[in-house]
Amino acid sequence: MINNNVSQSNINMGKAADSQPINSQSKLSSSVPPSPVSKSSYPLNNTIGLEKGQIIQGEVVDLRSNEVSVKLEDGRILTGKLEDGNHLAIGENVTFQVEEVSLKSLSLKILSESQAVLKDTTIDKALEAAGFSKNNKNRGIVKSLLNQQMPIDKNTIGLLIKQSIAFKDTPIDTLVFMNKYHIPVTKENIDSLKSLSNSEQNILNHIAELTNEIPNLLEELSNRSYGEIITKGNELLNIILQNSSLNDFMENKEITLxxxxxxxxxxxxxxxxxxxxxxxxxxxxxxxxxxxxxxxxxxxxxxxxxxxxxxxxxxxxxxxxxxxxxxxxxxxxxxxxxxxxxxxxxxxxxxxxxxxxxxxxxxxxxxxxNNDPVNLINEYLTDADRIHLLQNLDGFSLPEEVNDQIQSGNISTNELLKWIQNKLSTTPESSIRRLFSSKEYKTLMKEELISKWTLTPNSLTKEGIVDDYYENLAKQLTDIKGFISSSFQGSQENLQGQAGHLQDNISFMNQINEFFTYFQLPIKLKEQVANSKLFVYTRKKERRTAEEGISVLLHLDMEHLGPLDIHVDLHNKNLVSRFYINDNDTSNLISSNMPLLEAALERKGYSLNAEVLIREKDMNIVEEFTKQEENTSFVPRYNFDIRA
Structure with missing residues (x-):
């Protein structure tokens, strides 16, 4: 089968990170005779017109490592990546299936003659029975239905043809997937499904937009009447702080935390x-x-x-x-x-x-x-910022010890905001207006929201943390939308829309999780907030244990390492991991640090077999979902009544 992600730059973790790559051509020459035909004597590689899933036949004219060159009947030479092609011989006529295709790359899979004939026959008979033309687009629709084990009757094919016209830029596999799991085929849902794979449209980006914009509400509040500033300022703090009041804090000051x-x-x-x-x-x-x-x-x-x-x-x-x-x-x-x-x-x-x-x-x-980080203000406010913040808090009559903690930065954002909230009703109007319009106070609000709307690696060890996280986030988004609607009468429609988009994404992810275990988790690391996606390769009704074998995909968007896909297979206490990254520098860095991961897992009783590979394409979550449904080695037999 084709390896869609692995290039010749792959680094096997069994070798040293800086070892020289093996000369694949010299290694191959002992088992495969030199090509009798030079590729330069044929037209250049041309993938125009090819579609994923298409069946092609041709003569093998060249074999090089994990690549094969095939001469088609029209004279074109197609060169694509191929695994398990050791048994092929130059000059042999072979049937292939297109696994992946773009203007720059092609991946193929060998298809046995019986498979190819049976699948082609099944597709053509289905179209003939339904009364649809046997063009490449319609064949692609039936093939996708077969791969995802969907009915190939007239109504289903006709519905997919109509949807493919209405949403012409949407891949057929996506439309079939949505129909299979009863997800309404609308532009909004298509965009939501696309956003699951698009790193620019993830939950973390929505959170970043909201945490930047919500503190700006303070600027508008600072121009309201004194009574409204106190009322609305307190209401916004209640939404952001969520739980315990300062009274709880004061009663437990001696115990703390x-x-x-x-x-x-x-x-x-x-x-x-x-x-x-x-x-x-x-x-x-x-x-x-x-x-x-x-x-x-x-x-x-x-x-x-x-x-x-x-x-x-x-x-x-x-x-x-x-x-x-x-x-x-x-x-x-x-x-x-x-x-x-x-x-x-x-x-x-x-x-x-x-x-x-x-x-x-x-x-x-x-x-x-081991509890979540406390989020001290010295982590994001400079000495000068804290002095300026103290000046703006001058009229709040904070205890001397709190002022000292602000100056040193050894006070949590949450604790300081509670002190401010507690003093709002007794603070002079000019002091409140000055604080609400200051950049330091907006930063406090932003950092508290980030703290509430992200998770830490330690927190992920707590049972039920993911459910609690999304439940709390959804509640806060509802409260924020209500606050904006009642307090700003249409002047913050953009912000309200952003909160709505995030709610829609969460709702759609919840719908996906009816069938598959998939979720995005904004992770707050030591020096950055990273987006992560976790997908478990099994349907929810088919939950598996470590003894039976579990496969997961973890995607991380890292500031310095770039996008990182980690495929993990766990069987009992044995882990097999494949790290897919973008370049050799990142590969060398991860490879050199792999012994640390191996040692940490060994202390917990696990063995690790890992390799670092160069990614050739971005993760497509619909493909990951449908991989569970495809069984390309088996084509079900259908009986068709042409009179139907």
Whole structure:
């Protein structure tokens, strides 16, 4: 079968990334005789008029590695990519099926004579029975219906002919796919299906447009009356912040971020999801982590231990005793003092108690770290920006400690917006107008929306996270559309339309997921937000386990690596992965780092066999869907009544 994606630049992960490519011609010369005919003696490769799925016959005039040159009856020489052609001989007449075709490339698949005759006969009989002409377009429609295991009766063929005329730029495979899964064939749905494959029309791009535009609503609000500024500003913040209020935050200020209700023996807590996410810099080592006696014993030990006493200041030790020490600082110093996780103490009982306390602190800190990033404002606001923000917040009467956190940048976006919301009703009009028109406040709003509307790699490990993500996103989009409609009376139709487009995409994806597991996930990485698409190669009603074998396709749009397609086959604990990328530089980079991935998977009990390949075409999601339905080695037999 043809490999539509692999070029001669493929790099096998079994070889060194910088190894020299094998000379395929010299390797081939021992098993395949030299071509008796030079390609230059024939007309140049001409693919005009060829269509995907078309059957062609011709004489093999050249074989080179994974390419074959075929002379057709009209004298044309077609050169296309071909796998499993080792058994072919120059001079042999062979029947091929066109797998992929463009002005620049051609991919072929060998078709046995019986297959070719049976398929051609079936197609022609279907058209004859239905009373339609046997032109290439109609043959293509019937072939696509056969491949996707659809009826080839008169009504179905006639419907597809009409739709192909109405939507002449839409591939036949797409129209057949939509009919098969009862997706209404409309321009909107065709565009939505196309957007699933088009990296320029993904959910992330819609999110980027909205997060850029929604904060600009503040500019218009700043020109409203004082009462309306407060009312509408508060309403917009409610939509963006969604959950916990500042009152919840104030009540839990001492605990912060996570409520450690019950610790297991390993020190991992149950997390109170209702609390607002705060900075790790605001988490204190208090009674929720260690009791007062445990903190006192730990302090005495740290004062006496030679590895620790030089690291822990007197002030920090006092903070551990009274429960005001910074959790992050204590945990990092403990890891520095005891990198092996153990220490010497003659009193075995005391040693075990201290070791248990240290492990408790480190486990609790690790549990906090594994939550979603806190989105500190120093990640996107410069020192100058934060000074300007403080000036614009001058009339908000924020606590001194909050002002200090703003200046240092060690406050989360979510926490700061809650403080601002809490102070809106008591802040002078001029201060609110100044803040709402400032670029720093718009940036806060934008970053909070991005945080809400993207996922992190860590968050993907949580059960049900994808359903929750889309449910929350859909709710916020509905709320935003309602807010715009009631507050701006037609002046923000473009923004409302953008929110509607994103809702339509989500709704269409939900419709697709009735049959297949496919979704887009905007992933927030350390230095960029990347669009990702995940497709599982099985219909939902045919769910498979790792023991039975699972195949998935993951697509990532990376800022520096470019588009990246990863095909993964999992059987038990064995992973076979193929990375499809755009160029050799990216290939070398991924290849050189592959041992890190192999080692990480090995620690989790998986073995990895990976290769990095050069992509020759972009992913077409409709093709990926229909691959599950095609069985080109079998053509069902149909009986036709010409009188019908």
């Amino acid at each position: 996570t409520s450690f209700d019950t610790f297991s023996a390993s020190g991992v807590s149950s997390v109170n999801r209702d609390l607002p996410p705060l900075s790790l810099d605001s988490v204190y080592l208090n009674n929720t982590i260690l009791s007062s006696n445990e903190r006192l014993e730990l302090t005495r030990f740290l004062e006496a231990d030679p590895s620790a006493k030089s690291l822990f200041s007197e002030k920090l030790l006092e903070g551990i005793i009274d429960g005001t020490a910074n959790m992050k600082e204590v945990a990092e110093l403990l890891k520095e003092a005891f990198p092996s996780g153990s220490f010497q103490d003659n009193n075995n009982l005391m040693r075990d108690k201290i070791q248990s306390s240290i492990q408790h602190v480190l486990s609790a800190f690790e549990a906090l770290q």
